[in-house]
Amino acid sequence: MAKKSKRIKKAKKQLTAQKLSAQVRKPAPYMNWAEALELLKKRKIPFCTTTLIQPSKNAAKQLEAAASKIGFPVIVKAASKQIVHKQQAGFVKKASSESELEQAYDAVTAAAEKNKAAIDFYVLQRAKEGVEVIIGAKRDEGFG
Numbered sequence: 013m014a015k016k017s018k019r020i021k022k023a024k025k026q027l028t029a030q031k032l033s034a035q036v037r038k039p040a041p042y043m044n045w046a047e048a049l050e051l052l053k054k055r056k057i058p059f060c061t062t063t064l065i066q067p068s069k070n071a072a073k074q075l076e077a078a079a080s081k082i083g084f085p086v087i088v089k090a091a092s093k094q095i096v097h098k099q100q101a102g103f104v105k106k107a108s109s110e111s112e113l114e115q116a117y118d119a120v121t122a123a124a125e126k127n128k129a130a131i132d133f134y135v136l137q138r139a140k141e142g143v144e145v146i147i148g149a150k151r152d153e154g155f156g
Contacts, residue, residue, distance in 0.1 A: 045091045061138040067131045089135040090120040
């Protein structure tokens with residue numbers, strides 16, 4: 013009986029390991045900025061002041077208006093489903109004035125063109141001193 017029990021436990025462990033291995037190989041879907049902000053709001057998790065602006069002919073003026081409202085310094089980001097690591101692709105710039113904001117907008121737009129990535133929207137955030145935290149999560153059928 014004890015031998016059979018050990019074999020069953022071993023088989024279960026192997027099956028679990030195979031399931032986990034198969035799940036690791038699947039490409040992870042990423043949440044876009046709007047979805048992430050909605051989740052943070054829903055869970056009442058504090059987050060810096062953020063404005064999402066659709067790409068358009070008026071995007072630069074909308075960025076200026078939003079920056080004036082929340083105050084400098086700000087962070088300008090271009091959100092794109094095609095680019096996950098935005099900092100490395102040049103999609104993130106800091107601006108401490110209106111002239112720097114214009115330069116940041118031009119730089120992230122040029123980075124998108126260089127990377128042949130469509131901009132889903134621009135993200136404008138109030139820059140704050142502190143520690144940046146990146147949170148990743150995955151729903152796992154075995155763990156919930």
